[in-house]
Amino acid sequence: MFIAVRDLRFARGRFALLGTVIALMTLMVILLTGLTAGLGAASVSAVAELPVDAISFQRPTDGQQVSFATSSLPAEAVATVAAQPGVTAAWPLGASTTRLQADGRAATVALLGGDPALYPALREGQAPAGAEVALTADLAETQSVSVGDTVSVGGQQVTVTAIVATTSFNHLPVVYTPIDTWQRLARTEGITAVAATRDDGVNAAADPAGLTTLSRDEAFTAVGGYASEQGSLNLMRGLLLAVSALVVGAFFTVWTMQRGTDLAVVRALGGSRGYLLRDALAQAGIVLLVGAAVGAGAAAGLGAVAARVVPFVLDTTTVAVPLAAMLAVGALGAAFSVRRVSTVDPLTALGAAR
Amino acid sequence: MTLALTDVRLTYPDGDRRLVALDAVNLRVTGGELVAVTGPSGSGKSSLLAVAGALTRPESGTVRIADTDVTALDQKGRDRLRRERIGFVFQQANLLASLTALDQLLLVAHLSGASRRSAEARARGLLDRVGLGGKADKRPHQLSGGERQRVGIVRALMGNPALLLVDEPTSALDHERGEAVVTLLRDITHEQPLATVMVTHDLQYLHLADRTVAMRDGRVCPPAEFSPRSPAAVRGH
Numbered sequence: 001m002f003i004a005v006r007d008l009r010f011a012r013g014r015f016a017l018l019g020t021v022i023a024l025m026t027l028m029v030i031l032l033t034g035l036t037a038g039l040g041a042a043s044v045s046a047v048a049e050l051p052v053d054a055i056s057f058q059r060p061t062d063g064q065q066v067s068f069a070t071s072s073l074p075a076e077a078v079a080t081v082a083a084q085p086g087v088t089a090a091w092p093l094g095a096s097t098t099r100l101q102a103d104g105r106a107a108t109v110a111l112l113g114g115d116p117a118l119y120p121a122l123r124e125g126q127a128p129a130g131a132e133v134a135l136t137a138d139l140a141e142t143q144s145v146s147v148g149d150t151v152s153v154g155g156q157q158v159t160v161t162a163i164v165a166t167t168s169f170n171h172l173p174v175v176y177t178p179i180d181t182w183q184r185l186a187r188t189e190g191i192t193a194v195a196a197t198r199d200d201g202v203n204a205a206a207d208p209a210g211l212t213t214l215s216r217d218e219a220f221t222a223v224g225g226y227a228s229e230q231g232s233l234n235l236m237r238g239l240l241l242a243v244s245a246l247v248v249g250a251f252f253t254v255w256t257m258q259r260g261t262d263l264a265v266v267r268a269l270g271g272s273r274g275y276l277l278r279d280a281l282a283q284a285g286i287v288l289l290v291g292a293a294v295g296a297g298a299a300a301g302l303g304a305v306a307a308r309v310v311p312f313v314l315d316t317t318t319v320a321v322p323l324a325a326m327l328a329v330g331a332l333g334a335a336f337s338v339r340r341v342s343t344v345d346p347l348t349a350l351g352a353a354r
Numbered sequence: 355m356t357l358a359l360t361d362v363r364l365t366y367p368d369g370d371r372r373l374v375a376l377d378a379v380n381l382r383v384t385g386g387e388l389v390a391v392t393g394p395s396g397s398g399k400s401s402l403l404a405v406a407g408a409l410t411r412p413e414s415g416t417v418r419i420a421d422t423d424v425t426a427l428d429q430k431g432r433d434r435l436r437r438e439r440i441g442f443v444f445q446q447a448n449l450l451a452s453l454t455a456l457d458q459l460l461l462v463a464h465l466s467g468a469s470r471r472s473a474e475a476r477a478r479g480l481l482d483r484v485g486l487g488g489k490a491d492k493r494p495h496q497l498s499g500g501e502r503q504r505v506g507i508v509r510a511l512m513g514n515p516a517l518l519l520v521d522e523p524t525s526a527l528d529h530e531r532g533e534a535v536v537t538l539l540r541d542i543t544h545e546q547p548l549a550t551v552m553v554t555h556d557l558q559y560l561h562l563a564d565r566t567v568a569m570r571d572g573r574v575c576p577p578a579e580f581s582p583r584s585p586a587a588v589r590g591h
Contacts (some may be wrong), residue, residue: 002457002460002461002464003450003452003453003461006452006453006457007452009452010451010452010493011452259451261448262450262451262452265444265448265450266450266461266465267433268407268409268436268442268444269436269437269442269461269462269465269509269513270433270434270435270436270437270438270440270462270465270466270513271433271437271465272430272433273429275465346409346436347404347409347410349409349442349444349448350400350403350404350409350444350445350521
């Protein structure tokens with residue numbers, strides 16, 4: 001790194017500019033990753049928290065997607081699913097959107113009906129039965145509702161008997177209630193889907209007539225807008241990473257061309273191709289590491305603030321993975337560019353050859 | 355014999371034919387001898403340096419440097435030979451822009467894997483030798499043309515070469531500085547002793563060389579055809 005370090009010192013303005021660009025790109029990729037995870041959680045965390053392996057929906061008509069919003073099954077579907085090979089337990093699941101009012105305050109909520117075995121961790125109170133509901137912790141806090149209070153859900157009075165861990169469904173806070181109460185509040189005799197635990201994998205080909213079974217994680221796509229939302233955000237992340245590789249590659253391409261005579265002189269002095277390549281890669285590595293580390297630090301700080309006001313997940317995964325991806329694509333761009341240092345002809349160091 | 359070129363032929367592609375850069379060139383230079391090579395542009399002077407410096411392999415003929423047959427070496431062997439046996443002084447010094455005068459010399463030691471401490475002592479000694487001890491931390495743009503060329507010369511000496519190859523060392527210097535640089539090269543050649551080949555267009559410094567070789571059309575002219583005022587020499591001026 002003899003030349004690399006001295007070049008960094010000598011052309012610090014140029015390298016600082018590149019480092020800043022890398023830092024900003026890293027910042028954007030990490031913030032976008034945190035936002036993607038946050039929005040994803042706001043969309044499907046209620047599904048992700050279900051302690052089941054598979055969810056069976058009404059089979060959609062041709063050209064339609066499986067959806068919680070459009071799936072409607074008869075209550076007997078639970079017995080049909082339970083009778084399938086490999087299924088160890090099955091529960092009815094209801095999902096609808098309604099309105100909750102409490103002491104003059106109102107909120108649009110997702111109403112999930114089902115057995116208490118499907119609810120998130122109980123924080124306070126006891127599982128609801130009959131005309132009772134469990135509120136997620138965030139919803140209870142924003143609505144200033146406590147266990148024992150009476151609230152209006154879908155225009156009917158119900159008692160809050162439990163506060164459970166916070167989940168979201170389709171970006172809405174969740175109210176959990178037994179399936180019969182859900183049917184009453186949703187004014188239906190049917191159910192939305194059947195949740196099941198299995199001791200084998202999901203086999204779509206073995207689905208009973210009229211049903212489509214997805215694994216729990218596949219069922220995320222049945223939540224309205226989840227797939228397109230995640231797809232858009234992931235496309236933006238991918239484009240940012242591609243642009244990062246191009247920016248780093250373009251910089252080192254120009255930089256390598258600018259120092260062509262210097263490289264030829266080093267070759268003429270006896271420096272090997274491998275030496276020049278290692279030196280150039282080390283230089284790119286230093287700029288990438290410093291830029292990405294600064295960007296990651298800034299993203300962690302901004303993310304911590306952002307998480308208070310927008311759906312944002314700040315954890316090891318949402319920082320380390322995009323940081324590693326950034327370093328990988330940056331290294332790829334740099335390697336592609338600096339590889340030409342190994343083709344420098346030492347002859348060009350001689351005057352007549354220039 | 356430090357440098358011996360025997361029947362060396364070198365051609366370059368030139369469109370759909372090949373241009374003869376060196377044709378049956380023979381040259382011998384011993385330690386302690388400064389040989390000036392002159393001739394018009396395109397006469398093969400730089401090609402001679404390229405072959406003698408193991409920068410390129412001749413099409414035929416042999417090149418021996420301190421008993422090593424350069425033509426038999428592969429790429430890595432030629433790289434090592436340049437590090438260990440050959441010093442280059444380039445036109446306009448060709449110093450690396452980001453390196454201080456001291457670092458230009460330390461780079462040579464670094465390439466050879468020498469220890470930093472002993473290399474630094476030697477580098478500072480060499481800079482002192484050419485009057486640049488006080489400018490060790492200056493970068494090329496902070497030095498004058500003559501100073502840059504002197505740094506280039508001691509950089510070439512840093513690896514303790516047996517052969518010194520010098521490419522147009524005075525092309526960017528006025529007469530006074532040019533003469534000082536060639537005098538320095540002569541003195542160093544005699545002191546070390548080195549086998550030095552200096553390519554130059556500048557006939558006014560030929561009297562400082564121990565021997566002058568003229569080139570024309572890729573060939574070394576017989577001594578009888580050359581004098582500093584001969585047509586071959588004057589066309590190169």
